[in-house]
Amino acid sequence: MAVQNSQPNRAAAPPFPTASGSRAGRRSPRERARLAVEVLAAYMQSRRALRRAPIETVVASLRSRSPSATPPDADSLKEAKSLGWVVARLLAHFPGDTRCLARSLVLTRLLARRGIHAKLVIGARTAPEFLAHAWVEHDGHPVLDPGDDSFGRLVEL
Numbered sequence: 001m002a003v004q005n006s007q008p009n010r011a012a013a014p015p016f017p018t019a020s021g022s023r024a025g026r027r028s029p030r031e032r033a034r035l036a037v038e039v040l041a042a043y044m045q046s047r048r049a050l051r052r053a054p055i056e057t058v059v060a061s062l063r064s065r066s067p068s069a070t071p072p073d074a075d076s077l078k079e080a081k082s083l084g085w086v087v088a089r090l091l092a093h094f095p096g097d098t099r100c101l102a103r104s105l106v107l108t109r110l111l112a113r114r115g116i117h118a119k120l121v122i123g124a125r126t127a128p129e130f131l132a133h134a135w136v137e138h139d140g141h142p143v144l145d146p147g148d149d150s151f152g153r154l155v156e157l
Contacts, residue, residue, distance in 0.1 A: 038113075039090045039106055046105035047096070059120055059157045062109040069117035072139035076116045083110050084136065084143035103144055104134040111138070118143065123151035 027035065042062070049058040070076065087107045091098035104120050111118040116138060123146075124132045133151050135144040 035086060036090055038110065039087055040094065042106040042109040043091065043094065043096075043098070043102060046102065046109065050105075055122075056157060058105065059108060062105060063112040066112035067115035069112075070115050072117065077138055077141055077143075079114065080107075080111055080116055080118060080136075080138040080143040081141075083107060083114075088144065100144070101134040104136050107136045107144055111136070111143075120157045121146070121153055122155050122157075123147070123153050125150040125152065 046058060046062060049061055053061070084107050087103050087110065091103055091106065096102075101122075108118055108120050118136050118138045120134065120136055122132065122134045124130065131151075132154075133147045135142055135146040137143065137146075
């Protein structure tokens with residue numbers, strides 16, 4: 001099974017945008033370090049869990065012990081997109097399998113910890129060759145790269 005591996009455009013965005021996206025409100029070095037540790041811990045947790053259980057169980061465990069999701073609003077979408085950018089940026093530099101499914105699982109964990117509802121979507125296409133792809137959506141908006149329009153939705157978790 002081939003999996004699409006789209007890397008973020010590293011030159012296009014400033015490092016670690018905040019939920020508002022403004023440079024003036026950037027995260028402090030301490031906040032960035034804490035977030036990096038959280039991303040890497042979520043990555044290790046999700047990789048370990050995927051070796052032991054089906055994906056539905058893994059997603060449920062990544063969301064467990066998290067606050068209840070609050071109703072979506074503009075701030076939660078901005079925060080979800082900001083965290084998606086950070087996850088993609090950090091994991092691009094981390095050794096190991098950090099393709100779309102790993103990024104999606106990590107972001108699902110981070111959003112759940114903040115009480116932000118998100119769906120992990122897995123899609124596929126069959127032509128010109130079979131490719132599978134995973135991404136995360138918040139309130140119907142992609143917060144990780146959904147790929148092109150050729151991916152049909154297989155499952156939402």
